[in-house]
Amino acid sequence: MASLCNCSLSCPPYPRTQWNPSRTRPFLSIGLSPTFPGHCISSVGSAGCRAAAPDKARRSSFANEASMSIDNLHRFINLNVGKWNGAFHQFDTNGNLLHKVDTKLSASSYGEDQLISLIQTLYIKQPPSSTSVLGEDKEPDWAEYKIKETNMFTVDKYQQMGFFPQEKAFALRYQTAGMLETVLRQGVLGEDDTGEESP
Numbered sequence: 001m002a003s004l005c006n007c008s009l010s011c012p013p014y015p016r017t018q019w020n021p022s023r024t025r026p027f028l029s030i031g032l033s034p035t036f037p038g039h040c041i042s043s044v045g046s047a048g049c050r051a052a053a054p055d056k057a058r059r060s061s062f063a064n065e066a067s068m069s070i071d072n073l074h075r076f077i078n079l080n081v082g083k084w085n086g087a088f089h090q091f092d093t094n095g096n097l098l099h100k101v102d103t104k105l106s107a108s109s110y111g112e113d114q115l116i117s118l119i120q121t122l123y124i125k126q127p128p129s130s131t132s133v134l135g136e137d138k139e140p141d142w143a144e145y146k147i148k149e150t151n152m153f154t155v156d157k158y159q160q161m162g163f164f165p166q167e168k169a170f171a172l173r174y175q176t177a178g179m180l181e182t183v184l185r186q187g188v189l190g191e192d193d194t195g196e197e198s199p
Helices: 056-080 155-159 177-189
Strands: 027-032 040-045 082-091 097-110 117-125 142-150 161-164 169-172
Touching: 056 117, 056 142, 056 161, 056 169, 082 177, 097 177, 117 177, 142 155, 142 177
Parallel strands: none
Antiparallel strands: 027 040, 082 097, 097 117, 117 142, 161 169
16 A cells, blocks of 8 residues: 655755765655654754654554554444445546446455455346347346455455544555456456456
């Protein structure tokens, strides 16, 4: 997960003198604060690099974040459990709607404590068949697409979940290319999926 840092620094002008290699010059070092949101730490000092060590409060805040990660996962799972209806929209370069694919998401959990997992299945409405059988009802078909489980072992590798305590919000980045391809293939073309589980 990347963070952005917006820093504004002003330094006193360095007097113009003749360059002397034996003379020590001040340098400016910039680093990111280890606490969220991304604050900058700047210091002017003598030549040579030094790492800014976080103070005790910051170190303990890091320890608390690490120990709270299972709690954040529980919150995320509780927030997502249920059934959801949605749609994917595909537009051309001029902004005209090409396709609308209806979807349903079913999410449930199993396990407890550190072994809890979120299971999600995406159902993709199939396009109407070009062939029809006399007397057959016209109920839509739904293709099933299993999303990789979310748990303590997969959350960093596949879902890359982050929690922002001040905003009480989650940031989640799935590797969605495979899922979008499947939605468009099945929802627009009606092609079968390979049946593989995907992140």
